[in-house]
Each structure stands twice: as C-alpha cells, then as structure tokens.
Amino acid sequence: MLTVSNISCVRGHKPLFAPVSFSLQPGQVLHLEGDNGIGKTSLLRIICGLSHADGGEVLWNGSSLSKQHPEVVEAFRAALCYMGHHQSLKDELTAIENLLFDAQIAGRILSYDKAMDALQKMGLKNRAHLPLRVLSQGQKRRTALARLSLTDAKLWVLDEPFVALDTHSLNSLQVILANHVQQGGMLLYTSHQAVKLLKTNGHLVDIRSVQMVAA
Amino acid sequence: MMWQAYWAVVRRDVLLAWRRKSEGLSAVFFFVVVAALFPLGIGPELTVLRNIAPGVLWVGALLSSMLALQRLFEADFGDGTLEQMALSPIAMPLLVGAKMLAHWLVSGLPLVLLAPVLGLQFDLSGDALVTLTFALLLGTPILSLVGGVGAALTLGVRGGGVLLSLLVLPLFVPVLVFGAGAVEAQVSGLGVQAHLSILMAMLLPALFFGPLASAFALRIALE
Amino acid sequence: MNMFRASFWLHYAGPQAFYGLAGRVWPWCAALAAVLGVWGLWLGFMVAPADAQQGEGYRIIFVHVPASWMSMVIYMAMAFWSVLGLTFNTRLSGMMTRALAPTGAMFAFLSLWTGALWGKPMWGTWWVWDARLTSELILFFLYLGYIALTSAIDDQRRGDRAGALIAIVGAINVPIIYFSVKWWNTLHQGASVSLTKSPTMAQVMLWGMLLMAMCFWLYTIALVLYRVRTTILQRESHTAWVQAIVQEIA
Numbered sequence: 001m002l003t004v005s006n007i008s009c010v011r012g013h014k015p016l017f018a019p020v021s022f023s024l025q026p027g028q029v030l031h032l033e034g035d036n037g038i039g040k041t042s043l044l045r046i047i048c049g050l051s052h053a054d055g056g057e058v059l060w061n062g063s064s065l066s067k068q069h070p071e072v073v074e075a076f077r078a079a080l081c082y083m084g085h086h087q088s089l090k091d092e093l094t095a096i097e098n099l100l101f102d103a104q105i106a107g108r109i110l111s112y113d114k115a116m117d118a119l120q121k122m123g124l125k126n127r128a129h130l131p132l133r134v135l136s137q138g139q140k141r142r143t144a145l146a147r148l149s150l151t152d153a154k155l156w157v158l159d160e161p162f163v164a165l166d167t168h169s170l171n172s173l174q175v176i177l178a179n180h181v182q183q184g185g186m187l188l189y190t191s192h193q194a195v196k197l198l199k200t201n202g203h204l205v206d207i208r209s210v211q212m213v214a215a
Numbered sequence: 216m217m218w219q220a221y222w223a224v225v226r227r228d229v230l231l232a233w234r235r236k237s238e239g240l241s242a243v244f245f246f247v248v249v250a251a252l253f254p255l256g257i258g259p260e261l262t263v264l265r266n267i268a269p270g271v272l273w274v275g276a277l278l279s280s281m282l283a284l285q286r287l288f289e290a291d292f293g294d295g296t297l298e299q300m301a302l303s304p305i306a307m308p309l310l311v312g313a314k315m316l317a318h319w320l321v322s323g324l325p326l327v328l329l330a331p332v333l334g335l336q337f338d339l340s341g342d343a344l345v346t347l348t349f350a351l352l353l354g355t356p357i358l359s360l361v362g363g364v365g366a367a368l369t370l371g372v373r374g375g376g377v378l379l380s381l382l383v384l385p386l387f388v389p390v391l392v393f394g395a396g397a398v399e400a401q402v403s404g405l406g407v408q409a410h411l412s413i414l415m416a417m418l419l420p421a422l423f424f425g426p427l428a429s430a431f432a433l434r435i436a437l438e
Numbered sequence: 439m440n441m442f443r444a445s446f447w448l449h450y451a452g453p454q455a456f457y458g459l460a461g462r463v464w465p466w467c468a469a470l471a472a473v474l475g476v477w478g479l480w481l482g483f484m485v486a487p488a489d490a491q492q493g494e495g496y497r498i499i500f501v502h503v504p505a506s507w508m509s510m511v512i513y514m515a516m517a518f519w520s521v522l523g524l525t526f527n528t529r530l531s532g533m534m535t536r537a538l539a540p541t542g543a544m545f546a547f548l549s550l551w552t553g554a555l556w557g558k559p560m561w562g563t564w565w566v567w568d569a570r571l572t573s574e575l576i577l578f579f580l581y582l583g584y585i586a587l588t589s590a591i592d593d594q595r596r597g598d599r600a601g602a603l604i605a606i607v608g609a610i611n612v613p614i615i616y617f618s619v620k621w622w623n624t625l626h627q628g629a630s631v632s633l634t635k636s637p638t639m640a641q642v643m644l645w646g647m648l649l650m651a652m653c654f655w656l657y658t659i660a661l662v663l664y665r666v667r668t669t670i671l672q673r674e675s676h677t678a679w680v681q682a683i684v685q686e687i688a
Contacts (some may be wrong), residue, residue, distance in 0.1 A: 013675065023249055033423075048302060050298065050436060050437050050438065051438050059218075077302055077303060078304035080302060080387055082299075082302055084295060084298065085295075086293075086294055086295020087295060088294060088295035088296050088298065088299045089296075090237060092225070092234040093234075097227075101223055101227045102299070105220050105223050105227075105299070105303055105310065106303045106305070107220055107298060107303060107304050109217050122262075131234075149478040176364035185420060192651060208419070248603065295487070315507055336501070336537055364607055368587060368604060369587070372590045373590050374590055378583075378586055380602060382586075382587060384579070385579045385580050385608070386608075386611050386615075388615050389611075389614050389618035391615075392618040392621060392622040393618060396621070396622065396625060428607060434604065435596055435599045435600050436596070436600075438596055
C-alpha cells in the first residue's frame with residue numbers, strides 16, 4: 001500500500017504545488033491530474049525516490065521511505081515499476097535483448113520463452129531479433145509495453161503512458177493495465193487523455209482522480 | 216540475483232560498445248596518435264625518447280582514459296536506463312561497479328595491451344615494457360574507478376568535457392607519479408616493488424569507494 | 439543561550455539566525471585582521487633581520503607561508519562543511535562551502551605567485567618543481583574544479599551537493615597527492631630546496647609569520663561571513679524576513 005502524505009516540492013525558491021496527499025491500495029487506480037507545468041512529473045519522481053521532497057513523506061506499507069532504511073527502500077524498489085518520459089530502451093540492442101537485460105538488471109528472472117511470448121502478443125515476433133534502431137517509433141513503444149507486461153511489480157507509476165500510441169497499442173496497453181489492476185496491482189498515472197480500463201467481466205475499473213493545484 | 220544483475224550490466228555495456236565500435240576505438244586511436252606526436256614534436260633521438268617514454272605513454276593513457284570517461288554514464292543518462300538502474304532493488308554501487316568494469320574492458324584494457332607495442336617505438340627495453348604493462352594494468356582501473364565520480368558529477372552539465380578534465384586530472388596525479396615512476400625505476404635499475412605495491416594499495420580502496428561515491432553522485436545528477 | 443546545548447548550534451544553522459550572527463561578527467574580525475596584519479607586516483619587513491644567505495628577498499616568506507597554510511586550512515574547512523551538509527542536509531553548509539572557495543583559491547594563487555617571486559632572485563627561475571609548490575598548484579586546480587563545477591550547475595541544491603562531494607573526494611586525495619608529489623620530487627632529485635627550510639628561524643620571524651597567519655585567518659572569516667550574508671539574502675529572497683530587510687534598505 002502506498003501512502004503519500006503532504007508532499008510539497010520547492011523548485012527555484014517557489015513551491016510548485018499545494019501539498020498532495022493520497023493513498024493507494026491494491027487493486028486501485030489513481031489518475032493524477034493537473035495543468036501543464038504544475039509538477040506532475042516532479043511528484044511522480046518524488047514518490048519513486050528519484051527526487052527529494054521539501055516537505056511531507058511517502059510511506060510504503062506503513063514504513064517511511066524518507067528515512068532511507070535499506071530494507072524498506074529495497075522492498076519498495078522491488079515492487080515498483082516506473083515508466084517516465086524516457087523509453088529506457090537501448091537502440092543498439094534487439095527487442096529481445098532489451099527485455100532480457102532489463103529483467104536481469106532489475107533483479108527479476110525472465111525466461112527467453114516468456115519474453116518472446118510477450119513480444120509476440122505485441123505483434124513483434126518477427127522483429128524480435130532486430131536492433132531497435134531499425135524499428136519504427138510505434139514498434140519501439142510496443143517493445144516498452146511488452147516490458148511492462150512482463151514485470152511482476154505491484155506498483156506501477158506511469159508518466160503519460162498513452163502519449164503517441166496508435167489505436168492498436170492503446171488497446172493493448174489498456175488491457176495490460178486492466179489485467180494488472182484486476183490481479184491486485186496498483187496503478188498511478190498521469191495523462192491528458194481520458195482512459196477506460198475494462199475488467200474481464202466487462203465492468204469498468206474504478207479510476208480515482210487527484211487534482212494537483214498551484215501552491 | 217545480485218551477481219546475475221552485475222554480469223548482465225557488464226555484458227550489456229560490452230555488447231553496446233562492440234556494436235558502436237567507433238566510440239571505443241576512438242580512445243585507443245587517440246592514445247596511438249598522442250604517442251606518435253611526441254617524437255614528432257621533440258625529435259627522433261632515441262636516448263631522449265627512452266627517457267621521456269614512461270611519462271609520455273602514461274600521460275597518453277591518462278588523456279585517453281579521460282576522453283573515454285565522458286561516455287561512461289552519458290548514454291544511459293540520456294535514454295533513461297540510468298534511472299531504471301537507480302530504481303532497481305539491486306544496490307546501485309554494484310551496478311555502477313559493473314559499468315566501470317565494462318568501461319575498463321573497453322577503454323582501459325586496450326591501452327594496457329597497446330602500450331608495450333608503442334613502447335617499442337620509444338626503444339624501451341623488454342623489462343621496462345613488462346613493467347609498463349603491469350603498471351598500466353594496475354593503474355588504468357583506478358582511472359575508471361576514480362574518474363567515474365567526475366563523470367557522474369558532470370552529467371548533463373554545461374562545459375561537461377573540459378569540466379570533467381579539470382575535476383579529474385588532479386585526482387589522477389598519484390597514479391601518474393607511481394605508474395610512470397615504476398617504469399623509470401625499472402630503467403634505472405632500482406626496484407619496482409615499491410611503486411607497484413603503492414599502485415595496488417591505491418587500487419583496492421578505489422574498487423570499493425569508487426562505485427560508492429559514483430552512485431551517490433549519480434543520484435545527485437538524477438534528482 | 440548556553441553554548442553547550444545542541445539547540446544553540448541548531449538555532450544558528452538556520453539562515454536567518456546565521457545572517458544576524460554573521461552580521462555582528464564580521465566587522466570585529468575585519469578590524470582585528472587589519473591590526474594583526476599591520477603588526478605582522480611591520481615585524482616581517484621592518485623588525486626581522488635580513489637573512490645571511492638570502493638578503494632582503496626572503497621577506498616574502500611572511501606572505502608566502504601564511505598563504506600556503508590558509509589555502510590548506512580553507513580546503514579542510516570546505517570539506518568539513520561539505521560533510522556536515524551531506525549528513526544533515528542543511529542549506530547553510532552549501533553556502534559556506536561556496537563562500538570559502540574563492541578565498542581559498544586566492545590564497546593558493548597568492549602562495550604560488552609569492553613562491554615564484556621568491557624563486558626568481560634565489561635560483562634565477564620563475565618556477566621550480568619542488569614538492570610543496572607542485573602540491574600547491576594541484577590544490578589550486580582542486581579549488582578551480584570546485585568553483586567551475588558549482589558555477590556550471592544551475593540548480594542550487596544539486597550544485598551544493600555535487601560540490602560537497604567533489605570537495606570531500608578532493609580532501610581525501612590531498613594527502614595522497616602530497617605524498618606522491620613528494621615521492622616524485624625526491625626520486626628525481628630536482629630542486630631540493632625547501633622554501634620554508636631555514637637552519638635557524640629567529641624568534642621574530644616566527645612571530646611575524648604567526649601574526650600574518652592569524653591576520654589571514656581573520657580576514658578569511660570576515661570575508662566569508664560577509665559573502666555568506668549576501669548568498670543568504672539571494673537564496674532566501676522569497677521569505678518574509680528578507681523582503682522586510684530589502685524594503686528597509688530601499
């Protein structure tokens with residue numbers, strides 16, 4: 001369970017946004033909203049532990065992350081999957097290599113077959129052994145989505161995941177997200193687009209919204 | 216799990232360097248060119264060249280290492296891979312150490328292998344060449360380990376390359392002194408033990424503290 | 439307030455309180471520095487006898503040696519504040535370190551320059567690669583590196599933390615560098631003249647150097663405190679207390 005308590009952030013002498021608080025339980029989805037430039041990306045990075053907060057704290061399963069206790073931080077990172085503005089993919093590596101290395105560096109076990117399977121679901125089976133350099137932008141995005149479908153992290157923090165996706169990929173992503181949530185995962189994301197996640201029983205996943213406002 | 220991640224990073228970085236051949240080779244070519252420039256600037260007198268050889272070859276190795284250092288974290292910083300490493304449950308210093316090992320294999324080891332060949336151009340004796348190789352073998356990893364801190368601190372900063380040199384060259388001075396000193400001691404018939412032991416004594420703490428300090432610096436850069 | 443309580447120190451770790459304290463302290467340091475400086479220079483240039491071997495030229499030692507000392511002391515102070523800053527995350531530490539750097543660099547440069555001025559009449563060269571001068575040169579580069587790095591980083595906090603790390607790394611390396619330069623120097627049996635070696639140092643000479651050292655120290659404290667006050671005003675410009683001060687001046 002993720003708890004964000006009164007997080008505030010100062011950039012260039014001025015606080016960016018009014019203190020933000022919310023909590024996220026397994027199976028819940030939170031949509032972080034706010035105007036451009038309000039600091040949505042900064043907040044997500046603070047939650048992940050990449051940036052520092054100037055006030056408040058982030059708690060994972062009741063333990064504060066700001067105190068930097070190694071076990072707590074390690075457990076948090078093992079449960080976290082963050083996708084920011086960067087693709088985090090290497091152009092000179094093939095799609096399959098990207099997936100395999102990625103998993104190993106994150107300390108996860110991933111078999112070759114499982115990785116190929118994920119690529120196939122993304123329609124990249126024939127491109128799996130080509131360097132990412134020669135793939136189209138859309139195909140690269142789908143490789144990133146394949147990576148997402150393979151992680152067993154409980155908390156997904158996604159910054160603008162729907163940007164520049166074609167319809168097919170958009171649908172695939174929505175399916176991946178819905179599955180994740182249905183299996184008890186947590187999702188925190190920002191997006192300018194409205195998104196619908198469908199459970200397998202046909203009902204919509206309930207998406208809560210948190211509005212960020214200026215300080 | 217930890218060591219699997221470690222070797223994954225080493226393999227990935229070496230694979231990437233192999234596929235981007237031009238980058239790794241440019242540092243090596245730089246070393247060769249610098250070593251050739253000195254005789255051109257000073258004159259072909261072998262006695263003079265023999266004298267300056269240890270210093271010239273070491274300075275060449277130093278400058279070449281420094282050029283290569285800029286690339287240590289740059290690409291990963293730019294495409295978001297570094298961020299993912301910072302978020303991995305695997306300790307970041309371990310992953311950074313792996314990057315440094317890969318970096319040394321690609322940029323440092325070639326210098327070690329090439330130096331004896333270049334040393335021949337300076338008419339160094341066989342024993343001196345052996346000492347030179349050994350000293351570089353101990354010294355070049357120190358350059359990758361200590362220089363990594365500078366590379367991490369200057370990520371994305373204006374004037375990166377020159378700033379990196381300014382930060383890192385003073386820290387390289389001890390390696391230069393004892394590394395070149397070892398070869399000179401060999402040439403003048405004095406024992407090389409002391410020099411090589413001191414290099415080893417500098418390498419061991421660097422193996423531990425270099426990745427730690429660099430990981431800390433990388434987190435500062437990622438903020 | 440009782441000086442032996444942690445609360446005393448924590449209170450002054452805040453920019454506003456420190457601003458007040460620094461404001462009261464620096465004028466006294468400056469005045470005392472001026473007095474000691476005049477006294478020290480008088481001792482050095484007027485009272486101390488001419489050296490048997492080096493004549494009048496040796497008098498530059500009264501500036502050179504204290505300047506070298508200060509360049510070392512200031513770097514250690516920078517490392518101290520850096521450790522404090524990274525451990526306790528205080529804003530003031532970064533400001534103090536940044537304020538110390540230019541003065542430290544100035545003393546290092548002064549030491550090199552006076553070393554050269556001394557060298558010319560003594561050995562006929564403007565520069566000599568002895569262990570101390572060479573180490574001083576490398577220390578000067580370490581200062582320049584810190585200043586360059588902190589100036590190049592736009593984000594203040596990142597600049598403070600990056601600078602703190604390089605200052606600490608530099609400080610750890612200073613003894614290693616000094617040791618290696620000394621080794622290098624004895625190995626090559628270059629100029630083995632020690633710029634501070636004097637078979638007998640007359641009492642008065644020692645006094646002169648000590649007074650100059652204290653003068654430089656107090657000068658540094660005064661200047662750094664003054665500089666930090668300006669930095670505090672700049673960085674805390676969004677707070678009410680700073681805006682009140684600015685309005686008062688306006």
